[in-house]
Amino acid sequence: MGDGDWQERLRAGGHRLTPQRELVLAAIEKLEHATPDEVYAEVRTRSDAINLSTVYRTLELLDDLGLIRHAHLTDRAPTYHSATGHEHSHLVCRGCHATISVGRSAMEKALGELAAGHGFRPDYGHLSVFGLCAECAAAAE
């Protein structure tokens, strides 16, 4: 996805290009993974010109437009991340909350056949595999 493409995507849907939308998108790009609250906090450090409601509304819009994606890395609060970088899945440790990113191609190679057998097309960018990392698994024994 090209730079500045987000501006066209907004316009294509009849949406307007506002500072708030630009700030939220920039925050997501910077934070990589963030809850709505964290996005709000990040934007606030740069400007007062935003409200938490707007963050929610903007995240929803950007998600609909495919400019960002969200996954559930914890049991509560969705985590948003950029869709402009390469698509990736997450391995999330229940013990220490470490998250390991796995490139789309590796995950697709693993899951593709199984999914295809069910006629299913996985959304790899949304996928979180919960479990235990090596250290926490060892500690749990």
Place this chain on the structure above:
Amino acid sequence: MGDGDWQERLRAGGHRLTPQRELVLAAIEKLEHATPDEVYAEVRTRSDAINLSTVYRTLELLDDLGLIRHAHLTDRAPTYHSATGHEHSHLVCRGCHATISVGRSAMEKALGELAAGHGFRPDYGHLSVFGLCAECAAAAE
């Protein structure tokens, strides 16, 4: 997991065997997949002797003990299910919310190598892969 084993599991952790815990467990077994609210509603049809707080507390306890598990089939509200049946993962369609169950062994065969390469032990019973089923994928084209 044997029948009545749940009673021993409770006791082993120094927990007591209460009617509420039995009711919640029975509701999960019956409903197969249920949010805390749904569990509460089901239990209420059988008895007034429970409170929503207790449902939350009990679900958490049973989950800790491994008697039930929870997954995130929708963006909101965790869904609990029995851990006494065979462990399975879910393919969840974003379009029509259909859920396809995939046995643990099939999923493990697909993901095992990738996960092991990261020293990661997936919790297959918790895994939900979001995406589009065949029909919704076709409709989206």
Place this chain on the structure above:
DNA sequence: GTATTTGCAAAGTTTTTGCACGTGG
């Protein structure tokens, strides 16, 4: 100019917590 977007405040939903009473072992 005007339709969209925002800020604000209020309400909605879901989940957690404190504490006195009840109860299983």
Place this chain on the structure above:
DNA sequence: CCACGTGCAAAAACTTTGCAAATAC
């Protein structure tokens, strides 16, 4: 008995909504 568990009500955490004012185009 008495430590653990429950009910109740209140609070906390998170998200959505209505409406008037502001603003992108």
